[in-house]
Amino acid sequence: MGARISRATLLRWAPFLVLIALVVFFTILNPSFFSLRNAARIALAATPALMVAIGVTFILIMGSIDLSMEGAVSVTAVLFATVFLQLGGTLASWAWIALPAAVLAGAVFGMLNGWLHVKLQIPSFMASLAFGFVGTGLALMMTGGDRIRVEDELFRGLLTFRFAGFPLMVWLAFGFVLIAWFIQTRTTIGRNLYAVGGGEELAHASGLNTRRVRVIGFTLAGAFYALGALMAVARIGIAETATGNNFMFISITSAVVGGVALWGGIGGVWNAVVGVLIVNVINNGMVVIGLPDYLQDGVLGLMVILAVVLSTDRRLVSFVK
Amino acid sequence: MMDFQRIKPHLPWLTLVVLTAFVGIANPTFLAPSNLLMLAGDIVPLFIMALGLTFAIYIGGIDLSAQSMANLVTVIASIYLASMGAFVAVLCVLAGFLFGTLSGVITTKLKVPSFISTLAIGGVAFSLAQWLSGQKALFMDASQRDASFGWMIGRTGIIPNELFLAAALLLLCLFIERRTVLGRALKAVGAGELAAAASGLNVARYKILAFALSGALAAIAGLLFSVKLSGGAPTIANGFLLPAIVAVLVGGTPLTGGVGGVLNTVIGTLIVAVIRASMLYFEIDATRQQMVFGLVLIAAIALTIDRSKLRVVK
Amino acid sequence: MYQLKAVDKKFPGVHALKAVDFEVKRGEVVGLVGENGAGKSTLMKVIYGAYQPDGGEISIDGRAVHFANPRQAMEQGIGMVFQEQSLIPNLTVMENVFLGQEAQFVRFGVINRRAMAAATRRQLAKVKLDIDPGMVTADLSFAQRQLVELAKVLTLEERVEGDLVILLDEPTSVLNREEVELLFGLVRELTSRASFIFVSHRMDEVMELSDRIYVMKDGQVVDVVTRGASDVEAIQKKMVGRSVDKEYYREPRQKPYDPSRVLVEMDRVRFPGRAAEVSLKLHAGEVLCLVGTEGSGREAVLRTIFGMRTPLAGRVSIKGREVTRFSPRNAVEQGVGYVPRERKIEGIVAGMSVYENMTLSQMRRYSGAGVLRTGEEKALARDWIKKLSIKAHSEFADCGNLSGGNQQKVVLSKWRSGGSDIMLLDHPTRGLDIGAKEDVYDMIRDMSDDGVGVVLVADTLEEAIGLSHTILVLKDGVIQQKFDGAPGAKPTLFDLLHYMI
Structure with a gap:
């Protein structure tokens, strides 16, 4: 590497540098922050949000936004738990089918969401917001407001079984990150998402069926929301209407902090990973250094602003909304 | 098709009338004036918050801090009512205005998208509310409340007093939108930010003011809310944000900016209220209401938004 | 085939x-x-x-x-x-x-x-x-x-x-x-x-x-x-379609400008990303044409005068006063008006009416304590609709629905009605039909008669030659040559091209 680092390279790595700076910062304040145990704790807390953030990253790349993830997570979590218990309640039986079924359900949910947005010509912000209500509503309808406990030892093994200090679900999530990265870089649909985000009209003029790309993008996002739901259920052992709560803002914030642009075409899976880690490191670090819990939301907010300021190339932005 | 183009601008209120008639036919008691007025009175806090959000959305942004702002104000009002009396209202509105200004400055000067900046400022407001309240619910002294703000929540004849407050704020906002330099500038910024800048307008200042107005109105919503409940807590207004955004959008102020306005928000809020109320009249099971709400909402949005200004639907 | x-x-x-x-x-x-x-x-x-x-x-x-x-x-x-x-x-x-x-x-x-x-x-x-x-x-x-x-x-x-x-x-x-x-x-x-x-x-x-x-x-x-x-x-x-362009570009109406009144002066101004310095003067009643290829620095000059860009070095003075803070707002207050090339993006606000567009740059003049006097605004709009024969059904017409020529007239009347006496015109005739172009040429001559200084980036070289008192040829941010464009002694196309490329 040359002595001078170009501005572009610096910006590309800015979110990662922010992450490292945060780790160093918290380690100085409390050395116990930098330990395998704590790293596992951060990774575990980050896993469900990571899946959701990757899902929404696909949408942000297109220059759209998706606010339906809370509904999607709730409905797929509840659906999974219901089917799982109906079919025997343990992975050792046919109930394992509930896992792929939940992912499929998430994909269908996302597809309907994208289809509404494209067919009815409703901007994705509104379509997905309303469709998110439908998802939460469906979950409420299925549970009647009750919690469903999933206590199968094998399934909870995602949480309890550890390899090299990290729970199994963290490793699994890493595998899905690689799959998402593969989709983003190596498949036609992955590349077409960038074409739509970089210049939808140009892409259309080149003969790309941009509506189809949009619907597939939302379908993909839905599948990842479902993965997030499965991880969330595995983590707490409960599926309920509230399983999806708080995923919306945290996942979009994470993606943006990691360097995914809200106006499309910029960023990708690894940005989402870094962003989710930044947010979770801040969250965890505040606890480790003993910051009073009532201050944590405010400090998180300020740090997020700082991270976004440091990691976006504002020369490219003519005006910000 | 020609005729459809003509009725398009009227679709939001037509949707409202059709929905109201629909519920009324199913259950005529719904249309009783006292019932409708009570219904309207109940949604005033939501309406005021939506009114503020209209300004943020009108310039093509969003204000996700409105709910936290209202939460914070319920705490402020509950704590300082005893010492300040009615003047606590000034403190509340000022707090909202300042937090909104802060969001605006972060958005325009630091170029952080408003989606993120307002969310972050909302976090700050939430922390402040938790700190001030000691993380517990607070209560107002009933006699002090009635002495200072009793006029807000009583009734005049069959009309709930909240409606007078709502009407006054609506007129004020309508005046700002239609008759002031600020309103004109916000319209220009929403519809054509670059042209506004090339006409020598101080775009950043007007955008900041839009967020400040949004914050101030969210604060008023919070104040009314705490008066109604005679207390405050850092999470008491949770669940208001999304319905308020929905009210603005359904009314026909899309996120692209420059279109719609505060009158649209009146209609949007009423549509949301009628959809909510209709659940009772159609005796929809509580566990299904949320889903039905979502479905009707999609239909309402599909009907009411004006797509002519959208080049590509993102 | x-x-x-x-x-x-x-x-x-x-x-x-x-x-x-x-x-x-x-x-x-x-x-x-x-x-x-x-x-x-x-x-x-x-x-x-x-x-x-x-x-x-x-x-x-x-x-x-x-x-x-x-x-x-x-x-x-x-x-x-x-x-x-x-x-x-x-x-x-x-x-x-x-x-x-x-x-x-x-x-x-x-x-x-x-x-x-x-x-x-x-x-x-x-x-x-x-x-x-x-x-x-x-x-x-x-x-x-x-x-x-x-x-x-x-x-x-x-x-x-x-x-x-x-x-x-x-x-x-x-x-x-x-x-x-x-x-x-x-x-x-x-x-x-x-x-x-x-x-x-x-x-x-x-x-x-x-x-x-x-x-x-x-x-x-x-x-x-x-x-x-x-x-x-x-x-x-x-x-x-005409043998001589003299009439087309309103050459007979070209009068000498007043060299004693300097409206804009750029003194050794350096732009970001350029090594060269630019110096120029704009006088009252002068049409100063900037000629060059895309990226030659014409736009940088316009945008600097309008305050949208801050130069790295050098002095810019407007009416004898040095500009210290570069912003469009300050420029507008000094009487600068800007007709941008991207008419639909920077010129007019589609979705706003004719009268709202016309007063956008001068709302202070039509308001008291922040409250607009819309009656006066509409009267102004009616006045200018008549003056420039703008084809709009009324002052309430949506500017986005007007034809290009009429949109351009709205932009011009926005500045002229506000008394701007330094006009920056970037491709003012782009995309207009012949009749609308001739209207614009007439307006430029009217402005000169009123003592307005015009900086013009023309759509074609012929237009530049026909309209201007002075032509500056730019290349890579450097002023290559200055031509005097008095009627009857105008430079030819080849004179200009020689210095452009």
Whole structure:
């Protein structure tokens, strides 16, 4: 590497540098922050949000936004738990089918969401917001407001079984990150998402069926929301209407902090990973250094602003909304 | 098709009338004036918050801090009512205005998208509310409340007093939108930010003011809310944000900016209220209401938004 | 082999193409020239399928064809290299070249990037461009992007049976001379593979490259010239349709300016990204024309005077007062008005009415304590609608729905009604029809009579020569030459071109 680092390279790595700076910062304040145990704790807390953030990253790349993830997570979590218990309640039986079924359900949910947005010509912000209500509503309808406990030892093994200090679900999530990265870089649909985000009209003029790309993008996002739901259920052992709560803002914030642009075409899976880690490191670090819990939301907010300021190339932005 | 183009601008209120008639036919008691007025009175806090959000959305942004702002104000009002009396209202509105200004400055000067900046400022407001309240619910002294703000929540004849407050704020906002330099500038910024800048307008200042107005109105919503409940807590207004955004959008102020306005928000809020109320009249099971709400909402949005200004639907 | 017969196209209020006959033979380079608004772009859009003609016939090798969209035209071998860059900046070169055609490289859902890169290299070799197909398009130079676009169109060769026709729309506008030479050499070589239609404002280049030139005016083909059979001036005469441009550019109305009153002075001003310094003076009643190619620094001068850019060094004074804080707001207060090139983006606010647009820059004048006096605003708008005969049903008309000429009049009246006496006009006649252009010329002369100083970046060189008192030729941010443009002693096109490139 040359002595001078170009501005572009610096910006590309800015979110990662922010992450490292945060780790160093918290380690100085409390050395116990930098330990395998704590790293596992951060990774575990980050896993469900990571899946959701990757899902929404696909949408942000297109220059759209998706606010339906809370509904999607709730409905797929509840659906999974219901089917799982109906079919025997343990992975050792046919109930394992509930896992792929939940992912499929998430994909269908996302597809309907994208289809509404494209067919009815409703901007994705509104379509997905309303469709998110439908998802939460469906979950409420299925549970009647009750919690469903999933206590199968094998399934909870995602949480309890550890390899090299990290729970199994963290490793699994890493595998899905690689799959998402593969989709983003190596498949036609992955590349077409960038074409739509970089210049939808140009892409259309080149003969790309941009509506189809949009619907597939939302379908993909839905599948990842479902993965997030499965991880969330595995983590707490409960599926309920509230399983999806708080995923919306945290996942979009994470993606943006990691360097995914809200106006499309910029960023990708690894940005989402870094962003989710930044947010979770801040969250965890505040606890480790003993910051009073009532201050944590405010400090998180300020740090997020700082991270976004440091990691976006504002020369490219003519005006910000 | 020609005729459809003509009725398009009227679709939001037509949707409202059709929905109201629909519920009324199913259950005529719904249309009783006292019932409708009570219904309207109940949604005033939501309406005021939506009114503020209209300004943020009108310039093509969003204000996700409105709910936290209202939460914070319920705490402020509950704590300082005893010492300040009615003047606590000034403190509340000022707090909202300042937090909104802060969001605006972060958005325009630091170029952080408003989606993120307002969310972050909302976090700050939430922390402040938790700190001030000691993380517990607070209560107002009933006699002090009635002495200072009793006029807000009583009734005049069959009309709930909240409606007078709502009407006054609506007129004020309508005046700002239609008759002031600020309103004109916000319209220009929403519809054509670059042209506004090339006409020598101080775009950043007007955008900041839009967020400040949004914050101030969210604060008023919070104040009314705490008066109604005679207390405050850092999470008491949770669940208001999304319905308020929905009210603005359904009314026909899309996120692209420059279109719609505060009158649209009146209609949007009423549509949301009628959809909510209709659940009772159609005796929809509580566990299904949320889903039905979502479905009707999609239909309402599909009907009411004006797509002519959208080049590509993102 | 590609032929249009008596093609007609009408838009509401405009007869854009009147029975146009047009033909491209195999391996030919056909030039297409005409003023803005003559119908060139409409004709091009018909050729590549973006517009469907109202009458007439299109045929390829004598077989009648009909294109419902550009895609169908592409499938028949008609490719377009756009003037505005049509490559998606965040994609790699190879992704852009094969956008929408990825299927040929996909095995089991995975893009074979090696195969795609190899295929892209084959395409790039056709245009002699040696770059890594994996490069992100945004990192390429303008010239490289132009070639990539050409390579993208040439992929049609493999996809389409029969001959190719490639439209080049103003391909040289962002290129320097060497790059132009390179492109022309390439086009000549490629005539073995395709025919070309070459559209450009640069008459000399059209003459150099084309085998035949179609001259358009008012929606008609007024002449077809073969190589070497005519000269630039004769063609220009046909384009404008008048023997002398004196009357057209209102030359008789040009009066000497007042050299004692300096409105704007730039003293050794240096712009970001440029090494050179620019000094100039604008006087009351003067029309100062900045001439140069795209990227020569004309826009930087305008935007600096208007306060949208802050110079790195040097002094800018407006009416004798040095500018310390550069912002459009300060400039407007000093009496500067700006008519931007992107009329629809920076000029008017679509969705706002005529009167709202007119007072946008001067709301302070029409308000007290922040409250607008709309009665006065509307009166002002009615006044100027009459004064400039703006075609709008009333002052309430949505500016977005007006024609280009009337939008431009609204922009001009916005500044003139506010008393701006320094006007910056960036391509004020772009996209206007002949009548509307003449209105703009009249307005420029009116402004001079009122003692307004005008900085003009003209749409064509002829326009610059015809309108100006003074011409500054810029190249790479440096003022190359100053010409005096008094009536009867105006410089010629070639005088200017000599210093431009």
